Amino acid sequence: MSSPKVIRWGILATGVIAVTFTKDLLVDPTTRGVTSIKHTVVAAASSSSVSRAESFLRRVGAPASARAYDSYQDLIADPDVDIIYIATPHSHHYQNAMHCLEAGKNVLCEKPFTVNAEQARLLVNMAKEKGCFLMEALWTRYFPLAAYVREILSSGRLGTLVRVMTDCNIATNPEKSFKDGKHRMVNSELAGGALLDLGVYSLTWPFLALYDTQPRETRKPPKVLAAMTKYPPTFCADETTTMVLTFPRNESAGGDAHAIATTSIRLETSPASDPNPPASVRIQGTLGEIQLFPCAHNPTHSKLVLWDGTVEEKPWPQPGPGKGSGWFNGFGDSINAEGEGQGMFWEADEAGFALCEGRKEGKYLGLEETVLIMEVMDETRRQGELRYPEKIETTKFPVQL
Known part of the structure; x- marks a missing residue:
């Protein structure tokens, strides 16, 4: 039997959702019947300090070799990173993802993909231009x-x-x-x-x-x-x-x-x-x-x-290391039963499968549909007369947020 392909992740931002995702990411995939790939974290970046990134890596149980950065640009430039998970607020997704894609990095970007559909379309175009994998991390689709x-x-x-x-x-x-x-x-x-x-x-x-x-x-x-x-x-x-x-x-x-x-x-x-x-x-x-x-x-x-x-x-119970493992995950203050994952590993698996197969988008939520859902939300906001500040809605790049 061949060894599983190791998918090397970089984690961009270290907030609550990043903790949940990364703890799930590092669970042994065989606990959910996956044997062809496994995941590791090689680096994480906090925009505030190296110490915060270091604390994050310890908290999620990342390998001791994982590097901590106080700059997203340093993370993006790390040659050992195969794919970057973007965990910033969605107001920042467009700027963060565009930085990653311009550098030729594959991206799994938290939901909602962007603030508006035009931002989403430009990210899709850049991914195609650079030949990168790009997927919205809408975990529910991969359950x-x-x-x-x-x-x-x-x-x-x-x-x-x-x-x-x-x-x-x-x-x-x-x-x-x-x-x-x-x-x-x-x-x-x-x-x-x-x-x-x-x-x-x-x-x-x-x-x-x-x-x-x-x-x-x-x-x-x-x-x-x-x-x-x-x-x-x-x-x-x-x-x-x-x-x-x-x-x-x-x-x-x-x-x-x-x-x-x-x-x-x-x-x-x-x-x-x-x-x-x-x-x-x-x-x-x-x-x-x-x-x-x-x-x-x-x-x-x-x-x-x-x-x-x-x-x-x-x-539909969540798999994980199981009872007696001493391992816990959840989201924020809501903690699951001992050994029970949150379910974010399935979207990570899909990204890993895509990289192995040479696909450039998710199988169960393609980029065309991601853009279309953003268009629906654009129209909903138009009818509700809700618009965000120009620096958040803009398609200009780069913009300092």
């Missing part, structure tokens, strides 16, 4: 659960797909949790608001079900009708946003399909005390539906309900 949903949809068990309803919220009191106004969820300088940070998950399932299932050569962008409520203290970020999407289809394919995608900083999909919480995602066809629980961004339970009386429920 085994997502593969199961795709399998059910392609099998025809739901009949003709008609409608998708999704809801993604964080259920917080923003005036209390983000009272200084600097948090990325409400700060216009960081392209804050529910739409870009959470709404991208609400859009994930409608696109997976109603766009990806259509023939590539004939599918068309959805029409968008949006409603938006601004965050009252500043009116510079959206608090609650709802999108009604119409996906055009030929009459022979069932005619137009609909989706309702909602997101909110303040609300929750269901009260925590509800013993029978509703599904955060419902994909409905003429013969039944798939329901996903508890949240649209990280569902861990599915329920297939067919009109003939069939009900199939499946749990």
